[in-house]
Amino acid sequence: MRNKNAPIGVFDSGVGGxxxxxxxxxxxxxxxxxxxGDTARVPYGSKSKETVTRxxxxxVRFLQTQEVKAIVVACNTASAYALDExxxxxxxxxxGVVKPGARVAAQTTANGKIGVIATEGTVNSHIxxxxxxxxxxxxxxxxxxxxxxxxxxxxxxxQDPVTDEIAKRYLTELIDIGIDTLILGCTxxxxxxxxxxxxxxxxxxxVNPAYETARELxxxxxxxxxxxxxxxxxxxxxxxFYVSDGAEKFKRFANSIIKYGILSAKIINIEEY
Amino acid sequence: MRNKNAPIGVFDSGVGGxxxxxxxxxxxxxxxxxxxGDTARVPYGSKSKETVTRxxxxxVRFLQTQEVKAIVVACNTASAYALDExxxxxxxxxxGVVKPGARVAAQTTANGKIGVIATEGTVNSHIxxxxxxxxxxxxxxxxxxxxxxxxxxxxxxxQDPVTDEIAKRYLTELIDIGIDTLILGCTxxxxxxxxxxxxxxxxxxxVNPAYETARELxxxxxxxxxxxxxxxxxxxxxxxFYVSDGAEKFKRFANSIIKYGILSAKIINIEEY
Numbered sequence: 228m229r230n231k232n233a234p235i236g237v238f239d240s241g242v243g244g245x246x247x248x249x250x251x252x253x254x255x256x257x258x259x260x261x262x263x264g265d266t267a268r269v270p271y272g273s274k275s276k277e278t279v280t281r282x283x284x285x286x287v288r289f290l291q292t293q294e295v296k297a298i299v300v301a302c303n304t305a306s307a308y309a310l311d312e313x314x315x316x317x318x319x320x321x322x323g324v325v326k327p328g329a330r331v332a333a334q335t336t337a338n339g340k341i342g343v344i345a346t347e348g349t350v351n352s353h354i355x356x357x358x359x360x361x362x363x364x365x366x367x368x369x370x371x372x373x374x375x376x377x378x379x380x381x382x383x384x385x386q387d388p389v390t391d392e393i394a395k396r397y398l399t400e401l402i403d404i405g406i407d408t409l410i411l412g413c414t415x416x417x418x419x420x421x422x423x424x425x426x427x428x429x430x431x432x433x434v435n436p437a438y439e440t441a442r443e444l445x446x447x448x449x450x451x452x453x454x455x456x457x458x459x460x461x462x463x464x465x466x467x468f469y470v471s472d473g474a475e476k477f478k479r480f481a482n483s484i485i486k487y488g489i490l491s492a493k494i495i496n497i498e499e500y
Numbered sequence: 501m502r503n504k505n506a507p508i509g510v511f512d513s514g515v516g517g518x519x520x521x522x523x524x525x526x527x528x529x530x531x532x533x534x535x536x537g538d539t540a541r542v543p544y545g546s547k548s549k550e551t552v553t554r555x556x557x558x559x560v561r562f563l564q565t566q567e568v569k570a571i572v573v574a575c576n577t578a579s580a581y582a583l584d585e586x587x588x589x590x591x592x593x594x595x596g597v598v599k600p601g602a603r604v605a606a607q608t609t610a611n612g613k614i615g616v617i618a619t620e621g622t623v624n625s626h627i628x629x630x631x632x633x634x635x636x637x638x639x640x641x642x643x644x645x646x647x648x649x650x651x652x653x654x655x656x657x658x659q660d661p662v663t664d665e666i667a668k669r670y671l672t673e674l675i676d677i678g679i680d681t682l683i684l685g686c687t688x689x690x691x692x693x694x695x696x697x698x699x700x701x702x703x704x705x706x707v708n709p710a711y712e713t714a715r716e717l718x719x720x721x722x723x724x725x726x727x728x729x730x731x732x733x734x735x736x737x738x739x740x741f742y743v744s745d746g747a748e749k750f751k752r753f754a755n756s757i758i759k760y761g762i763l764s765a766k767i768i769n770i771e772e773y
Contacts, residue, residue, distance in 0.1 A: 266547075267541070273749075278745045389666060498771050
């Protein structure tokens with residue numbers, strides 16, 4: 228019998244998954260969260276399936292020591308490469324960011340042309356295409372890797388002529404194809420939403436998987452009778468943050484994304500798990 | 501008694517160290533080389549001293565299994581953070597890229613104003629400044645972190661208006677200070693030499709530590725009577741490349757830097773060392 232008051236475990240390769248945490252905080256504010264960001268080994272987007280799976284497995288082991296009641300894989304690359312395998316290895320309910328994003332994109336598109344911007348790993352896995360076609364078999368899904376978006380976000384250039392120029396180069400081929408729906412398939416990308424939206428124009432609906440993931444998580448916990456019914460008490464350590472490196476730097480970036488006020492992040496040696 | 505015919509071990513966080521390998525190949529063409537690129541955990545430039553030291557120690561252990569006769573730390577961040585500690589732990593001659601670069605900069609400058617462009621880690625360590633002042637105590641050394649340079653190089657934008665614009669932003673403060681010498685303090689940066697040179701102008705001497713490191717390595721091996729006297733035979737596996745992830749991608753990038761023709765790179769699990 229799982230404990231309703233237990234925290235939800237959320238992990239990502241670094242800070243990007245905090246856009247998912249932000250949505251969970253908004254949509255199910257009673258839930259406790261344990262977050263792990265693999266800041267020592269970030270980024271995952273350019274790594275192989277084998278490596279991302281090995282890293283994800285270590286993180287799941289760590290989250291289990293925190294007695295979480297469910298796990299959110301808040302990283303597109305880990306959802307694409309590792310989720311299928313690691314969810315077999317535990318009894319815990321587990322949810323990634325890809326399926327919820329794919330589902331809403333399939334339901335949204337009118338002309339069947341869907342773009343996915345993501346890391347190299349997520350694009351090469353063709354996972355969005357696979358899930359979208361399960362719902363909408365005739366959909367035309369075009370992926371585009373945008374390797375400079377993460378470093379640009381981490382350098383703080385959210386609204387900047389350089390970011391505009393790079394975004395134009397990446398997005399031109401999706402505009403030419405005439406997509407009407409674009410999935411922001413990397414957890415950093417919602418932070419570039421206004422830049423991407425400006426270039427794509429009003430005719431293109433932007434899908435943020437973070438939002439959809441929080442919605443599906445709420446549903447999943449509800450069905451499993453695992454929603455926390457009472458608000459955690461003060462001093463209950465509602466939100467806990469762990470990283471594999473650079474706690475201070477993480478805290479600074481995290482506080483720019485989440486308005487909650489993150490007071491501390493603890494470093495753990497993830498290779499030991 | 502060490503073996504003159506043994507290979508030189510060279511390591512880096514990823515592909516950048518190949519600019520050092522290229523110089524070693526040119527300056528001491530008889531030497532065998534075993535290269536390790538930590539492509540699974542790249543980049544090092546934004547990681548902490550503790551993490552970079554732990555990773556470097558694992559790599560030294562791996563290179564020792566390859567029976568190398570000397571080790572070159574072909575990564576500025578690892579040279580800055582880890583070299584002092586790891587060189588105490590082995591008998592092998594070990595050389596980093598920072599000291600040779602610092603030495604030639606100190607000898608070159610006329611007005612005593614030296615700029616260092618590098619990763620966040622290298623800049624924060626103030627190591628170039630420390631070494632330069634040992635030689636030239638009144639030198640004024642100004643470091644500038646350029647976090648977007650590595651992703652821009654890895655995206656292939658070596659000569660591009662976006663790279664020009666970013667470089668201008670990073671370099672303006674060094675131009676304003678009036679430096680006459682600029683150290684390219686990250687092994688990726690020599691690939692941006694023409695962009696940086698154009699912006700700094702002809703009055704500023706660019707120092708490439710890769711070149712100086714190969715020169716000092718030759719001297720060090722000569723003094724220790726460890727230079728290989730005969731050219732390795734065909735089929736002798738003169739150059740061997742190991743990585744922690746993404747062998748194919750490494751090979752593609754490596755072949756764009758080194759004209760030698762890298763036929764294969766082998767993946768090892770570095771966390772086991």
